[in-house]
Amino acid sequence: MAWPFISSMNPARDVLALSTTEADIKSVPVGGAVTLVWRGKPVFVRHRTAAEIESAVNVDLAELRDPQPDSARHKAGKAEWLVVIGVCTHLGCVPLGQKPTDPRGDFGGWFCPCHGSHYDTAGRIRKGPAPANLALPTYAFTTDTQLKIG
Amino acid sequence: MSIGLHNSAFKNPVIRWVDSRLPIFSMMQNEYGSFPTPKNFNYFWNFGALAMINLMIMIATGIFLAMHYTPHVTMAFDSVERIMRDVNYGWLFRYVHANGASMFFIVVYIHIWRGMYYGSYKAPRELLWMIGVVIFLLMMATAFMGYVLPWGQMSFWGATVITNLFSAFPVVGDSIVTLLWGGFSVDNPTLNRFFSLHYLLPFVIFGVVFLHVAALHITGSNNPLGIDPKGPQDTVPFHPYYTAKDSVGMVVYFIVFASLVFFAPNLLGDPANYIPANPLVTPTHIVPEWYFLPYYAILRAVPDKLGGVLLMFGSILVWFILPWLDTSPVRSMRFRPIAKWFLLLWGIAFGTLMYCGGKPPEGIYVVLSRVATLYYFAWFLVILPVLGRLERPLPLPESIAKPVLRGGGPLPAGAMTKPMEKA
Numbered sequence: 001m002a003w004p005f006i007s008s009m010n011p012a013r014d015v016l017a018l019s020t021t022e023a024d025i026k027s028v029p030v031g032g033a034v035t036l037v038w039r040g041k042p043v044f045v046r047h048r049t050a051a052e053i054e055s056a057v058n059v060d061l062a063e064l065r066d067p068q069p070d071s072a073r074h075k076a077g078k079a080e081w082l083v084v085i086g087v088c089t090h091l092g093c094v095p096l097g098q099k100p101t102d103p104r105g106d107f108g109g110w111f112c113p114c115h116g117s118h119y120d121t122a123g124r125i126r127k128g129p130a131p132a133n134l135a136l137p138t139y140a141f142t143t144d145t146q147l148k149i150g
Numbered sequence: 151m152s153i154g155l156h157n158s159a160f161k162n163p164v165i166r167w168v169d170s171r172l173p174i175f176s177m178m179q180n181e182y183g184s185f186p187t188p189k190n191f192n193y194f195w196n197f198g199a200l201a202m203i204n205l206m207i208m209i210a211t212g213i214f215l216a217m218h219y220t221p222h223v224t225m226a227f228d229s230v231e232r233i234m235r236d237v238n239y240g241w242l243f244r245y246v247h248a249n250g251a252s253m254f255f256i257v258v259y260i261h262i263w264r265g266m267y268y269g270s271y272k273a274p275r276e277l278l279w280m281i282g283v284v285i286f287l288l289m290m291a292t293a294f295m296g297y298v299l300p301w302g303q304m305s306f307w308g309a310t311v312i313t314n315l316f317s318a319f320p321v322v323g324d325s326i327v328t329l330l331w332g333g334f335s336v337d338n339p340t341l342n343r344f345f346s347l348h349y350l351l352p353f354v355i356f357g358v359v360f361l362h363v364a365a366l367h368i369t370g371s372n373n374p375l376g377i378d379p380k381g382p383q384d385t386v387p388f389h390p391y392y393t394a395k396d397s398v399g400m401v402v403y404f405i406v407f408a409s410l411v412f413f414a415p416n417l418l419g420d421p422a423n424y425i426p427a428n429p430l431v432t433p434t435h436i437v438p439e440w441y442f443l444p445y446y447a448i449l450r451a452v453p454d455k456l457g458g459v460l461l462m463f464g465s466i467l468v469w470f471i472l473p474w475l476d477t478s479p480v481r482s483m484r485f486r487p488i489a490k491w492f493l494l495l496w497g498i499a500f501g502t503l504m505y506c507g508g509k510p511p512e513g514i515y516v517v518l519s520r521v522a523t524l525y526y527f528a529w530f531l532v533i534l535p536v537l538g539r540l541e542r543p544l545p546l547p548e549s550i551a552k553p554v555l556r557g558g559g560p561l562p563a564g565a566m567t568k569p570m571e572k573a
Contacts, residue, residue, distance in 0.1 A: 006329070009343065015333045035430060039334035042430050087335075090455060092314035093307065093432040113434050114311065115450060115511055131455045 020150035022142070025081070033098045035086060038149045042086035042094055043137055044110070045147065048121060052108060053079050056122035065125050066133045073122040073133075075141065083147070084123040085137050088112040090130035095119060110134070181367055186385035187392055188373035190550050194268070195371070195392075196399030197261035203400065204254045205359065209352050211247040215240075219299065221345035223338045226301035227426045245415040246407075251293050252418045253407050255441035258286060266472075266493060269481030270372040276473035278365040283469045285358050290442070290466075292351040295344040297439060302423030307436045309336045309344070315449075318459040335429060375553075376481030377546055384550040435510060443507030444500055448526070450511045451519035461523065468530045475530055477538030485544040489537050496529040 021038040025045055028034050033046040048056075056070040074082055088095050090112065096102040097110035097119075105111030105118035107126045112119075117128030124133040139149040158169035158176060169175040218237050220229040233240035262282070265271055271279035298309045313330045317323040332339030370379070379385050386392075410417065418440055422433050438446050445462050452458035468475075483490040499522040506522070509515040547553050 009329050009332055011328065011331075011333050012339070015337075015339065037430065040337050040429060041335045090314075091311040092317075093311065093436065094430060095432075112432075114307075114432060114436050129450075129453055129455055129458070 020148060022146065022148045024145055025147050026145035030080070032100075035098050036147075036149065038085075038137060043149055044082075044084050044086040044098060044123070044134070046082045046098075046121075048080050048082055052121040055108065056120060056124075059120070059124075065131070068122075068124060068133060070122045073124070073136065078141065081141075081147075082121070082123060083137065083139055083149070084134040086110075086134070088114065088117055088130055089125065089132040089134065090115055090117055090128070095134075181363075181388075182393075183387065183389045185367065185388040186379070186382065187371055187388045188379050188384060188550055189386040189391070190373050190375060191371070191392065191395065192374050193395075193399055194260070194264040194374075196396050196403075197257050197264060199396040200257045200399060200403050201254065201261055202359065203403075204250060204257055205352065205355060208247065208250050208254065209356070211243045211250065212349070212352065215243050215247055216349060219345075221299070221342050223301060223341055223427070226299060226341060230300045242411075245411045248419065249407065249410040249415060251296065251439070252410070252441065253403070254289065255293070257403070258289065259441075262286070263497065265372075267483045268372055268374055269376050269476070269478075269483070271473045272476065272479075272481050273473065274369045275365075275372065278362065278369060279473060280470055281358060281362045281365060283466070285355055285362060286469075287466065288351055288355045288358065292348060292355065293439070293441070295348040295351070297423075298341065298344045299348060300423060301341065301427045303425045303427055303431075303433050304420045304423040304436070306336060306427035306429065307432055308438055309340065311436060312438075313340075315459050315462070318456045320456070337429075372481060373550065374482060374484065375547060375550055376485070377550065380549045380551075437508050440504065440508070443505075444503035445507075447503040447507035447519045448523050450507070451516065451523045461527075465526060468527070472530065472534075476534045477536075478541065478543065479538075480543040480546065485546055486541060487544060488541045489534075492529060492533050492537065496526065499525045499529075 019039060021036055021043070023034075023036050023045075025034060025047075028045065028047045030047050031049045031052075033044060036043040036045060046052075053070070056073070059070075061067040061069060070079070073084075086094050086098070091114060093112050093114035095105075095110035095112040095117070097104040103111045103113075105127070107118050107120035109119040109121045109123060109126075111117070112128065112130065115129050117130035118126050119130075119134055120126050122133075123136075125131070137149050139147060142148050155170040156173040156176065158166045158173065159179075160166045160169050160175055165175055215233065218229065218233045218240060220226055230244070233244050235241075265279060265282070294308070294312060298305045313327055313336065316326045316330065319326065328334065330340070331337065332343060373379075420437060420439075425433075437443070445465055448465050449458045449462040452461055478486060478489065480486055483493060502518055502522040503526065506515045506519040511519075
């Protein structure tokens with residue numbers, strides 16, 4: 001009896017329908033980043049430099065709170081493109097680090113100003129209260145630089 | 151008087167006719183007219199009545215604000231600005247409503263403090279106290295959802311942070327958050343349901359306040375001495391004695407309220423809420439309204455997400471079992487020479503948390519928050535249960551009347567009742 005009432009509060013069909021976003025990312029320079037919107041949330045796309053990739057690869061997994069190798073954070077053969085949901089896994093703020101002028105935290109990735117979580121260049125949680133790495137959206141490269149999220 | 155009709159004491163034939171069939175006049179007379187009330191109330195006992203008045207002001211202004219407000223993400227912010235600029239007296243209603251929320255919390259915090267200091271939560275008033283905690287929780291939910299409605303930056307990000315608290319629960323957390331949002335982020339469905347609930351909850355509060363008052367009129371009021379009235383010489387009728395005393399408090403209350411509304415309407419608000427909500431940019435310092443700061447500080451004092459959330463909810467839920475945590479049979483802190491100072495320290499810890507909650511979560515503020523959080527819980531869970539057994543209370547007066555009528559020893563019953571018995 002209560003189910004229709006509870007169910008009506010869950011996402012409606014039109015909300016579910018708006019679930020893919022496409023973008024061309026070839027204009028993003030190396031070291032640059034772009035923020036897309038998917039399901040009302042920001043998605044961070046970062047064109048990583050060789051140094052950033054290297055620092056993400058050379059991390060001892062044992063010291064990570066949510067251990068994931070860098071290879072599990074990007075599509076195979078696309079190590080230069082990191083695509084993560086730009087929502088802090090602590091309490092949902094948008095971390096800083098997309099703009100060149102933003103603080104990027106102690107690990108060169110993102111820094112959440114709300115409660116001080118630091119993410120590295122693979123979007124992994126390194127310091128602060130957040131329990132998990134920045135989430136990865138479902139996405140695919142439809143061409144070399146055409147990104148489809150959702 | 152035929153069977154089935156109430157035997158009314160009213161002389162006026164119209165009132166008598168109604169009262170015989172529906173004894174609301176008798177009820178008002180019994181509960182607010184001749185209701186026997188301890189005669190030694192101090193001004194702390196004003197705040198229950200003030201809270202009632204505040205609730206009515208909030209409902210009245212809220213109903214008229216809702217006539218002009220549009221609960222849609224593209225229009226909410228502008229509709230609030232229109233209320234401020236174009237709607238006749240819209241600025242007055244909005245400032246009264248927004249500052250009324252702050253006044254409500256000031257009044258209720260003092261009311262709760264009164265209950266803690268004078269032991270109003272102890273037997274036989276445990277349920278009365280617990281109903282009060284329910285009212286406070288409903289108030290918090292209502293205030294939070296009301297703050298989201300103007301759809302400014304703090305509205306949006308406050309809603310995001312608070313709803314995300316539920317994601318801390320394992321397994322079901324994320325489903326709960328999606329259910330609360332009605333989408334994948336705080337968005338239009340969220341705003342719509344918050345408006346609906348913000349309109350509903352004050353009436354729920356009204357209902358629970360009725361239960362609070364009904365329970366109060368069974369047990370009777372506590373008083374600053376914390377001892378039970380021993381007879382009519384210890385009480386006075388509620389009207390005119392406390393209607394008059396409450397009126398004095400009301401004048402002071404309205405002076406403070408009006409000063410805020412007319413001279414500093416944005417003093418307690420956050421300027422960031424005059425920036426329209428932007429889901430892609432988080433303000434540098436997200437702070438809740440002042441009345442939520444202590445709980446926010448507790449949340450941030452814990453370095454673990456789930457732990458912080460549990461402690462934050464626990465900080466209020468622990469009030470529910472306060473009547474059983476306090477093992478002392480003495481109600482009023484006036485007669486508890488040691489507990490009095492520990493409770494005062496608890497008040498300071500609460501104030502410290504309120505201060506730290508408004509500061510960035512770094513350096514000394516984290517240390518202070520942790521110490522204050524520790525003491526906050528230690529008072530309830532360790533000091534109160536243990537101290538009640540160890541402490542030697544001061545001797546209680548024999549009756550409420552005795553400290554007033556000088557010249558020691560209980561007076562003979564006959565001499566006592568004659569001048570004092572009014573009702």
